[in-house]
Amino acid sequence: MIPGLRKRSPKAQQMMLDCYGDYVFAQVVRLVPRNEDAEEVYQDVFIKVFKNIDQYDEKRATLATWISRIAYNESINFLRRQQQTFIYLEDHEEETASMTEEEVEATLGHPDQETVQTIRHALRHLPPDERAIVTMFYYDEMSIKEIAYVTNNIPTTVASRLCRTRKKLCKIIKNIINNNERGHDKQLASAGQQPA
């Protein structure tokens, strides 16, 4: 397929879209929330892939990882161009640092359907790049080196970001649970009942 792509063969390009289209779209859409924007970025990604296929080096990364890198960069660039401002829990670094590993493991480790829904809710509060790293690690099962290649970082940085994001997730989950409890208490108080 790669020689065909280098010859700008439409057949090879179509084959690549069939092989990697869904994978790339999933990567894009997890960073770019709007579907229309994601489709635009998706097209940009593949046009860039077709144009720069000569620069692809098999020794450095697999084709999927190389395409992931382009998709990640295009998505991040798109978000920067949009100049969207998100407010995330960046100000709670100290609280997350003081969180113990057992605490994190207890939150993220034990199978619990209710906690899973809470984690899903918490994932939406993560910045796009951290969400992408977590997803690449847990869902795409990429190695730290591959994630480092995709995000243009060194593996150590990726590892530390991953650990920090886990703790941050726990913090968000705790906040959500606390808010839910307070909301539940308020509901009960407004209904004239005592909390359990």
Added chain:
Amino acid sequence: MKEDMINNLRQQDNNLREAIRQEEVARPRKAADLNARLMTRVAEEQKPRRMTWYWVAAACAAVVIAVSLMPPRITDNASAPVMAQKTEPKADDVKESHRTKEAEPQVADITTKAVDVRRTAIDEAQKPAVPRMDEPHELVAQTTVTAENNKIETVQDTPQEVAMADTQDADARAVVLTESDLPITRPENYRYTPEEIALMKKQANEAYIKWVELELEIAKFNLEHTAQNK
């Protein structure tokens, strides 16, 4: 070591993995016609570039053809005045010392030595006939040299046409001179050829002999006149 520890997290964080999996499953799917749209866009982006290259190549070819077919007359105008400045003193000193200054400004525009030679011949022909036997012979020789070397019929410039209007060749056709037709533009024509030098020497010798003969005749005449007086 640390990488192993982090890789263990993948197995350890079941809740997180399940949550991410559900999130990914819940994400919107790719539109069915997205790939078709993308292929159309790719084809559109490749097509104009090809067409552009065709146009650029065609334009380059046209320029090359135009340059190769362009007559060298354009370059003559630029190079001719320089040549004229370089060669005029020589021509004036050696060949045209006897000529009048009637058309000096116009002559300055004339760039070819061949034309000068021809004009000399024309002027010689215009002069009243001198009872000498060698003069026509010289004229014929000069005209022949001119014709053989340069093959120039006339020049398009107005002063030359005016100068030649009085002669029998005045109604000659106007011919556009090219660089190859102007010997003065060639470096080898900055100097006289050996044939020309030989011709000039021969003419000088003949003129000297005739001058001596004339002096002798004058001396004879004076002697005879003195003898008759006595």
